[in-house]
Amino acid sequence: MSGVRFTVYDFEEAARARLDPVHVDFIAGGARDEITVRANEAAFARLQLLPRVLRGSFERDVCVTLFGGRASLPILLSPTAFHKLVDPEGEAATARAAAAAGAIMIVSMASTVAVGEVAAAARAAAEPGQAPPLWFQLYLQPDPGITEALVRRAEEAGCTALVVTVDSPVLGAGERNRRNGFHDLPPGMRCENLVDLRDGERGHIRQIAMSPEFSWEHVGRLRRCTDLPVLLKGVLHPEDARLAVRHGVDGLLLSNHGGRQLDTVPPTLELLPELVAAVAGRIPIVLDGGIRRGTDVVKALALGAIAVGIGRPVMWALAEGGEKGVRRLLHLLWDELDEALALCGASGLADLTPDLVRVPGWGSAPGPTVTPGADTRRGGGIG
Numbered sequence: 001m002s003g004v005r006f007t008v009y010d011f012e013e014a015a016r017a018r019l020d021p022v023h024v025d026f027i028a029g030g031a032r033d034e035i036t037v038r039a040n041e042a043a044f045a046r047l048q049l050l051p052r053v054l055r056g057s058f059e060r061d062v063c064v065t066l067f068g069g070r071a072s073l074p075i076l077l078s079p080t081a082f083h084k085l086v087d088p089e090g091e092a093a094t095a096r097a098a099a100a101a102g103a104i105m106i107v108s109m110a111s112t113v114a115v116g117e118v119a120a121a122a123r124a125a126a127e128p129g130q131a132p133p134l135w136f137q138l139y140l141q142p143d144p145g146i147t148e149a150l151v152r153r154a155e156e157a158g159c160t161a162l163v164v165t166v167d168s169p170v171l172g173a174g175e176r177n178r179r180n181g182f183h184d185l186p187p188g189m190r191c192e193n194l195v196d197l198r199d200g201e202r203g204h205i206r207q208i209a210m211s212p213e214f215s216w217e218h219v220g221r222l223r224r225c226t227d228l229p230v231l232l233k234g235v236l237h238p239e240d241a242r243l244a245v246r247h248g249v250d251g252l253l254l255s256n257h258g259g260r261q262l263d264t265v266p267p268t269l270e271l272l273p274e275l276v277a278a279v280a281g282r283i284p285i286v287l288d289g290g291i292r293r294g295t296d297v298v299k300a301l302a303l304g305a306i307a308v309g310i311g312r313p314v315m316w317a318l319a320e321g322g323e324k325g326v327r328r329l330l331h332l333l334w335d336e337l338d339e340a341l342a343l344c345g346a347s348g349l350a351d352l353t354p355d356l357v358r359v360p361g362w363g364s365a366p367g368p369t370v371t372p373g374a375d376t377r378r379g380g381g382i383g
């Protein structure tokens, strides 16, 4: 069925050959001119690695502890909607692959399998006695009762953290989707987490309300309605990062939505040093956008992210080979990460420090100096 896949790009190529071009556009596309989509990957390519040698360590440990849960690798599956578009088992297949690899999966509010079923699939595939690390992503809803009902569904499913996407006061303009007339899921597919939230609601995409009315007050309300750790996804401005800390947020997913919301925002990698300095070790930062290689993971972690997330690569791998495809993808990235650590002279993630990365010609690590003790990987709020 599937040939040998050596890189993330091989999965993408195979998936493109297999999928409806309209769905390829939905996955690959971004907002407007897709400048940020391209910038995300380019930022990683621009940054250089400056390895250490002769550090005398034989094995490498890439496990990471986040909010008391342990993951086998610092690569999360960022929330992506509509997995059934690319595989009949949808998010259940993804969850089995993630759980088998010990990777954290963030289930999208717009998943095509209900979060409870996703969790059951993950449990069945996890190592015996291990709780599969599963988080839930949501968009705040104008009706607080709906937001709360979603939180309860996630809690009941056993999710261990909530990721609130805050970069979507309106839906970013995906011009490819507009041109293709892609506005609805095909018959037989729906957003299962939305079914029966209110009488008569059948899981239509339109039930997800994007609204510019949200403020920090709503974040505070959500904070009070659950004991789960709450992360904000899509904070880009350092001042907003400081506000997030002040509002009791437990972590940030530094993300520009893979370039799918506001076009021309900076690549997340370039923003990372500023955000690390802004939160000053008080909460951990996960970064997504453009991660395609083990060396990309090393660069993000060296600059202070505790872990990274991948979006499109998961969709391509799921399309290419279902559960097995995602398993192979995670194994491949784990392998690349392990190799990159070895070549950098690192025995673990804590060895990834800002001095290992350089902007060409700069002669030092990019961005503002990270305050000593402000490394979110060792600071408070984690573990």
Ligand SMILES: Cc1cc2nc3c(=O)[nH]c(=O)nc-3n(C[C@H](O)[C@H](O)[C@H](O)COP(=O)(O)O)c2cc1C
Residues within 6 Å of the ligand: 026, 027, 028, 040, 078, 079, 080, 081, 108, 109, 110, 137, 165, 233, 255, 256, 257, 258, 259, 260, 288, 289, 290, 291, 309, 310, 311, 312, 313, 315
């Ligand atoms: C097909 C697709 C669907 C997505 N769905 C969601 C979603 O439901 N919620 C969300 O917060 N982000 C969503 N995102 C954004 C991802 O979580 C993530 O931020 C982005 O894909 C990371 O960039 P990358 O694709 O370059 O790895 C989606 C992205 C893609 C490509």
Ligand SMILES: CCCCCCC(=O)C(=O)O
Residues within 6 Å of the ligand: 081, 110, 171, 205, 206, 208, 257, 260
């Ligand atoms: C109103 C539909 C929202 C679907 C969310 C999917 C998403 O975030 C994306 O980037 O695509």
